[in-house]
Amino acid sequence: MKRVLCLLAFLYAVHETHAVEYSVTNNALATPGGVAFRDKIGAEYAKQTLDSATKFIWNVFQQNNPADRKNVQKVSLFVDDMDGVAYTSNDQIHLSARYVGNYNGDVKREITGVLYHEMVHVWQWNGNGGAPGGLIEGIADYVRLKANYAPSHWVKPGQGQKWDQGYDVTARFLDYCDSLKSGFVAQLNKLMRSGYSDQFFVQLLGKSVDQLWRDYKAKYGNIA
Numbered sequence: 715m716k717r718v719l720c721l722l723a724f725l726y727a728v729h730e731t732h733a734v735e736y737s738v739t740n741n742a743l744a745t746p747g748g749v750a751f752r753d754k755i756g757a758e759y760a761k762q763t764l765d766s767a768t769k770f771i772w773n774v775f776q777q778n779n780p781a782d783r784k785n786v787q788k789v790s791l792f793v794d795d796m797d798g799v800a801y802t803s804n805d806q807i808h809l810s811a812r813y814v815g816n817y818n819g820d821v822k823r824e825i826t827g828v829l830y831h832e833m834v835h836v837w838q839w840n841g842n843g844g845a846p847g848g849l850i851e852g853i854a855d856y857v858r859l860k861a862n863y864a865p866s867h868w869v870k871p872g873q874g875q876k877w878d879q880g881y882d883v884t885a886r887f888l889d890y891c892d893s894l895k896s897g898f899v900a901q902l903n904k905l906m907r908s909g910y911s912d913q914f915f916v917q918l919l920g921k922s923v924d925q926l927w928r929d930y931k932a933k934y935g936n937i938a
């Protein structure tokens with residue numbers, strides 16, 4: 715009996731540590747953007763980036779235990795001939811070949827940042843669908859910021875109109891919140907596993923999110 719239990723524990727451990735699989739499919743090779751992806755980024759680099767992003771995200775979210783994470787076995791990246799930048803659904807990341815082809819500057823660094831952002835959507839909790847969209851996007855950009863892939867066109871700290879404006883504005887605000895209590899974003903994401911409430915800010919930092927936003931704006935002289 716003891717031996718059977720040992721075997722079960724072993725099989726469970728093997729299963730739990732099974733690595734995430736990644737695939738990259740370039741559906742836009744007939745377009746200049748698809749060719750630019752192939753020549754300036756490449757499937758192999760993209761795959762490595764998906765893997766590094768996953769490990770970085772687990773670390774930021776303090777998800778050391780597989781039980782803390784979403785159960786995702788495979789993440790697929792598609793380079794598509796489409797408008798916009800990128801989107802993620804059902805563990806599939808879709809990257810715009812047109813965006814790659816038209817980007818002026820260090821396109822490899824930019825797409826690395828985009829992939830970090832999209833990969834957060836694969837792993838983050840969304841409050842069972844109840845979290846504000848701006849917060850979801852803010853957390854994705856917060857991770858991108860922490861990975862040092864924030865582009866130069868982002869707002870500066872203290873800029874923006876409201877805390878859940880999303881993207882860079884919310885990312886900078888979350889960075890401020892995390893400076894008040896290290897690990898704040900990881901704790902917030904944990905709380906968002908089963909639902910969402912603005913009260914999570916009170917729970918973690920002792921102040922309402924509106925008060926925190928006022929404090930944040932005041933710290934930077936209430937710039938626009």
Ligand SMILES: [Zn+2]
Nearest residue numbers: 831835851854
């Ligand atoms: Zn996003």
